[in-house]
Structures are given as C-alpha cells and as structure tokens.
Amino acid sequence: MEQKPNRFAEIDVLRGTSIILMIMIHTNAYFLSQKIAYITLELSQFVVVFFIFCSAYLFFLKPFVLTGESFISYVKKRVVRLVIPYYVFLVFYLVFSFIANSKKVTLPYVLNNIFLIGGIDFNWLVLLFIELSLLFPLISHFESKRPFIFSIYTILSFISSLVLLRYTPLPYYRFVMWLPWSLIPIFTLYFVRNVSAKWFLTTTLVISSVLFAAAQLFLQATKHSLQMYDNKYPPNIYHLSYGIAFLVIFYLAAKKGLFSFAPIQKTIHFFSVNSYPIFFIHVLVIFVLTVFMKFHFTWISFFFVVTGITVVIQMILNKMFLLFSPKKI
Incomplete structure (x- = not known):
C-alpha cells in the first residue's frame, strides 16, 4: 500500500501538467498576435495525447476479461462519468450563452x-473519450486473444494517420477521429508491457522523433500547414508522434524526480485528481471573463486569473462534496 502513490506519480505529472497547459492553450488563443503566447500554445499541443495515455494506462494495468456483461458494465460506468459533468456544464454554458x-x-x-x-x-473531447471507452476493452481483448485482428487494426490506425497528412483538418472529424487516435491506446498497451525494459523509452523517443521529422518534411513539401491545430482534427502522424515524443520526455523527467518538490507535487496532484471538472470550469470562466467582463489582460495575466478562479471554484466544490457526501460509519 505504501507504494501506491509512487506507482502513479508519473501519471499524476502527465495528467496534472496536461490540464494546466490546456488552460494555457485556451487562454493564449485570445493572444495569438503575441509571439510568445502563440509559441507556447503550439508547443503545448501534446496535452490530448497525455490525457488519452493516462486513461488508457490505468485501464490496461488491470486485466479485463471481455464478455458482453463486462463490456456493457464498463462502458456504462465510463459514459455516465463522462456525460454527467458535461451536461451540468452544458446547462450553465447555455444559460450564459x-x-x-x-x-x-x-x-x-x-x-x-x-x-x-x-x-x-470543446465538446469534441468528451465525444472522443466516449468513443475510446468502447475501444479500450476491444483493444485489450484483441491484443491478448486475437493478435491478427489487433495487428490489422493497428496497421489501419497507422495508415489513417499517414493519409490524414494530406486531408486534415476535416469538417466531419468527430466521426472518424477515433481511428487515428487509437494509436495512443495501442501505444499505451505496449508501454504497459515494456516500460521496464531499458531499451523501450529511448527507442520510443527516437522512433517518434524520426516520424515527427519525416512528417514535417512531407507537410512542407506538400505546402500543408505546420500548425498543430491544422493537423489535429482528426490527428495525423505529425501530431501524434509529437505528442508521444513529449510524453516520453515528461515521463522520464517525472521518473528523475524533477516534479518531486513538495509544492509542485501537491499542485500537480490537485490538478490531476480534479482534471475533468477543471476542464469544464475553466471553459466557463473564460466565457464569463471574455463575454461579460471587459478587462484588459496580457496573455500571462489572463492565464493566471482564469487558473486562479478555476482553482477556487474547484476547491469550493470539493468542500461542498465532502460536506454533503454520505458519512461512512
């Protein structure tokens, strides 16, 4: 039991830093004319890869026996956990709108x-995680019981990420994004199986970096935009390999203890365990500040104000939850 916090320390770092950087991406989007704001926004475009990885990692750690009953039970629980906070958020958002x-x-x-x-x-991300909730059990089952089908699916996912180098962004991306995004849970499954091997992280970093460089050269040759936004909906290999490379870098940094300083660790843990509600809260905060309150912010001050208000609201909600939750006897 004493090892449990350390077991997920790296996941805390990945998920916690992801939601912090996602807030920054969404606040910096209002200051794209400022070079530093734009550059930091572009550099942080690995956050969705991190989120998917963390979710898939926690799923693949535990054995899952696929039956009709277990599949329905898992998907039902996941969908409920995903849509209830979203619909609560949606009520507030529609009222404000x-x-x-x-x-x-x-x-x-x-x-x-x-x-x-x-x-x-923003709601495409909720849909993506619902789609992935259907895929996680199937990917796990096919990898262990139907390796041929698993291989075919992996190849199709990879090919789709290559084809999308020419066709991303797509107006109907919500209906096809699950296929290229599947590369992340597939990678995560290999990660869970092989992370203890000395060669794995280094090899992954080299391969993902080479794929990213090759994709970048292809995009330049075809005069396609190099902006991550233009390669994300749905994602192509340029976006996915970039995210995986940074995932390995952050994971190694976490393993080396670069995030272990107590105040940083506590802050990251808070954002990690509350990442999903914080995602919705910060969207509402941005909406209120930009629509109803005409303050003049810099990109830095806007980020800190949005983050600060979001944290305060989340802390209040946590206190209310503790206050009104049933007491254990």
Whole structure:
C-alpha cells in the first residue's frame, strides 16, 4: 500500500501538467498576435495525447476479461462519468450563452451540444473519450486473444494517420477521429508491457522523433500547414508522434524526480485528481471573463486569473462534496 502513490506519480505529472497547459492553450488563443503566447500554445499541443495515455494506462494495468456483461458494465460506468459533468456544464454554458446572445441558442445548437455532434468547440473531447471507452476493452481483448485482428487494426490506425497528412483538418472529424487516435491506446498497451525494459523509452523517443521529422518534411513539401491545430482534427502522424515524443520526455523527467518538490507535487496532484471538472470550469470562466467582463489582460495575466478562479471554484466544490457526501460509519 505504501507504494501506491509512487506507482502513479508519473501519471499524476502527465495528467496534472496536461490540464494546466490546456488552460494555457485556451487562454493564449485570445493572444495569438503575441509571439510568445502563440509559441507556447503550439508547443503545448501534446496535452490530448497525455490525457488519452493516462486513461488508457490505468485501464490496461488491470486485466479485463471481455464478455458482453463486462463490456456493457464498463462502458456504462465510463459514459455516465463522462456525460454527467458535461451536461451540468452544458446547462450553465447555455444559460450564459442565452444571456449574452439569445439568438445563438437555437434548437439545433442545443441538440448538437446534447448529442456531441457540434456546438461548443470543446465538446469534441468528451465525444472522443466516449468513443475510446468502447475501444479500450476491444483493444485489450484483441491484443491478448486475437493478435491478427489487433495487428490489422493497428496497421489501419497507422495508415489513417499517414493519409490524414494530406486531408486534415476535416469538417466531419468527430466521426472518424477515433481511428487515428487509437494509436495512443495501442501505444499505451505496449508501454504497459515494456516500460521496464531499458531499451523501450529511448527507442520510443527516437522512433517518434524520426516520424515527427519525416512528417514535417512531407507537410512542407506538400505546402500543408505546420500548425498543430491544422493537423489535429482528426490527428495525423505529425501530431501524434509529437505528442508521444513529449510524453516520453515528461515521463522520464517525472521518473528523475524533477516534479518531486513538495509544492509542485501537491499542485500537480490537485490538478490531476480534479482534471475533468477543471476542464469544464475553466471553459466557463473564460466565457464569463471574455463575454461579460471587459478587462484588459496580457496573455500571462489572463492565464493566471482564469487558473486562479478555476482553482477556487474547484476547491469550493470539493468542500461542498465532502460536506454533503454520505458519512461512512
């Protein structure tokens, strides 16, 4: 039991830093004309890869026996955990949107948000994790019981990430993004199996860096944008290899104890364990600050104000949850 916190220390670092950087990405998006804000936004575009990796890592650590009952039970629990916070957020977002501009909140707009097929830009991530909830058990099962099918699926996922070097972004990305994004849980499965081997992390870093460099050369040759935003919806190998390379770097840094200084560790842990509600809270905070309050921020001050308000709200919610949750006897 004493080893349990250390066992997931690296996951804490990856997930905690990811949500912090995601807040920065969304706040910096309002200051793209400022070079440093734009560069830091671009450099931080590995965060979704980190989120998927953390979720897949925790799933693949435990053996999963695929049956109809176990599959339905797992997917049901995951979907409920994903959609309830989202729908709570959506109620607040739609109310604020209606107050700001009632003409925007039309029936099609509301339905698109409810069914995650459009509306708010941010809700694609909720849909992606629902899609991945269906795939995690299947990937685990095929890898252990149906290696041929697993190999075919891996190849198809990889090929899709190559093809998308020419066609990303796509207007209908929500319906096909699960295929290239599948490379991350597939990689995570190999990570869980081989991370203790001395060669694995170094080899992964070299391969992902080479793939990233090759993809970059291809994009330049075809005059395609090198911006991560233009290679993410759905993701191609340029975006995915970039994320995996940084994942290895951050994982190694965490293993070396670079995030072990107590105040940093506690901060990262707070953001890690509250990452999902913080994702929704910071979106609402940004909306309120940009629509209802006309303050003049710099990109740095905007990030810290949004983060600070988000943390305060999350701490209040945590206190309320403890206050009203059933007491154990």
